[in-house]
Structure formats: structure tokens, C-alpha cells
Amino acid sequence: MIPKKVYKKSNISNVGNKLKLVFNRGENVSKQTKKIVSLLNKQGSHHLQGSYEHIEMGQILKGIGSVINSLTYFISAIAGISLFIAGIGxxxxxxxxxxxxTREIGxxxxxxxTPKNILFQFLLEAVLLTGIGGLIGFGIGGGLAWLISLFLPFRAVIGVGSFLLAFCVSTFVGILFGILPAKNAANKNLIDILR
Structure with a gap:
């Protein structure tokens, strides 16, 4: 930010049609920017050709954040539907x-x-099935991210938290969708099986 007298007397007003402002921390950027735009609209070198406008980076970043949030929700919805379909499978x-x-259960x-042993056996099978599937999916996803990042100026970073989240979600899907078949196996009547 430069003083008004320096701005008027210098050639800064003739350099391009943009003015970049940097404010000190803690200043009211919106208020100061409105004052400067008002001053430029009254006394600026191009005030007869039209009005001056300002763009706040904070507003642009909010817009970008909103778009990213919308994409995140959309991708999360697709992932949720995919998990549901996989769980049904x-x-x-x-x-x-x-x-x-059935004969083995009998x-x-x-x-x-005990029926509890049978329940845990089939539930463990479901959890192992989804857990191993989750690990394979995580490996493929991590490999693709690494491969794609070879062609980009930045590297893909996959943390332990991502791994734990993927493993926990796949295990939860196994428990959630494996409990009904496991209960069905545990509740089979020995007499009906042996007939």
C-alpha cells in the first residue's frame, strides 16, 4: 500500500490496469479495499473510462472450497452406493x-x-472376505495414485490414516452384511439338516 500523494505523482497509475494490494495481518481487508476502489473511481487515471472493480482472494478461495466440498460429497455418495452394492454381493x-x-454345519x-461357534465362523469368513478385498483395493488404488503422480508435478501421499480407514470400512461392511447369513447358519436345526 502506498500513500495517496505518491500514487498520484508517480507513474504507477499508468502501469497496466491492475493494482495488487498486500495488507498487514489483522487489517480489515474488505473495508480497506472498498475505500481504495472508491478513491480510484473518483480520482483514478481511468475513472472516465469506467468503474474500478476489486477481487478478493478470500472470496475466490471460498468459491473453490465450495466446489471441492460439492465434489467430495458427490464422490462420497458414489462410494457409499458402491459399498452398499458390494455388501449385498x-x-x-x-x-x-x-x-x-449345510451338511458341514450339521x-x-x-x-x-454351538450355534455361537457357527455364527462366528461364518461372520469371520465374511470379514476376511471383505478385509482382504479392502486390502487389495487399497493396494490397487495406491499403485494407481503413485503411477499417476509420476506424470504430475506433485506426489501422491498415502498415510497410515487412509490405510486404517480403508481397512476399518471394509471390515465394517463384512460385519454388517455378513451377520444375517451367519445367523441363518447358526439357527439351522440339526434334525432338519440330518434328514
Whole structure:
């Protein structure tokens, strides 16, 4: 920021049609900018050719942040739908596994396994299925991010938090969508199975 007299007497007013202002920390940028624009509209070297306008970087950054938030919500919605569909697929696979292994369930119940043991067995299978799938997906995603970053001026950074989040979400999907088939397996009647 330069004094008014210096601005009027110097050739700064003739250099281009832009003026870059840097304010000290803590100043009211909006208020100061409005004062400067008002002064330029009254006394600026181009005030007869039209009005001066100002662009605040804070407003631009808010707009960019809003767009990024919208994209984040959109991608999150797609991820949520994908997880739901994948969970339904896991549940169907587990139901098929339960129906094909009815004799195994009957034999295990006959030799002393409790319904709780059967429940935990099938639930563990569902969690292992989704957990391993999550690890494979994380590996493929991390590899693609690394590969793409080779062609960009910045590097992809994948932290431990991202890994833990991916693993926890995939495990949660396994528990959520594996519980019903596991309960179905645990509630099978030994007499009906052995007929």
C-alpha cells in the first residue's frame, strides 16, 4: 500500500490496469479495499473510462472450497452406493456358502459345536472376505495414485490414516452384511439338516 500523494505523482497509475494490494495481518481487508476502489473511481487515471472493480482472494478461495466440498460429497455418495452394492454381493455369497455347506454345519453341530461357534465362523469368513478385498483395493488404488503422480508435478501421499480407514470400512461392511447369513447358519436345526 502506498500513500495517496505518491500514487498520484508517480507513474504507477499508468502501469497496466491492475493494482495488487498486500495488507498487514489483522487489517480489515474488505473495508480497506472498498475505500481504495472508491478513491480510484473518483480520482483514478481511468475513472472516465469506467468503474474500478476489486477481487478478493478470500472470496475466490471460498468459491473453490465450495466446489471441492460439492465434489467430495458427490464422490462420497458414489462410494457409499458402491459399498452398499458390494455388501449385498457379500451377503449373497455368504448365503450361497451357508446353503452349500449345510451338511458341514450339521456335522459340526452333531460333534458339539454351538450355534455361537457357527455364527462366528461364518461372520469371520465374511470379514476376511471383505478385509482382504479392502486390502487389495487399497493396494490397487495406491499403485494407481503413485503411477499417476509420476506424470504430475506433485506426489501422491498415502498415510497410515487412509490405510486404517480403508481397512476399518471394509471390515465394517463384512460385519454388517455378513451377520444375517451367519445367523441363518447358526439357527439351522440339526434334525432338519440330518434328514
Amino acid at each position: 457379500v451377503m449373497n455369497m455368504m448365503y450361497i456358502s451357508v446353503s452349500e455347506r 456335522i459340526r453341530l452333531a460333534i458339539g459345536a
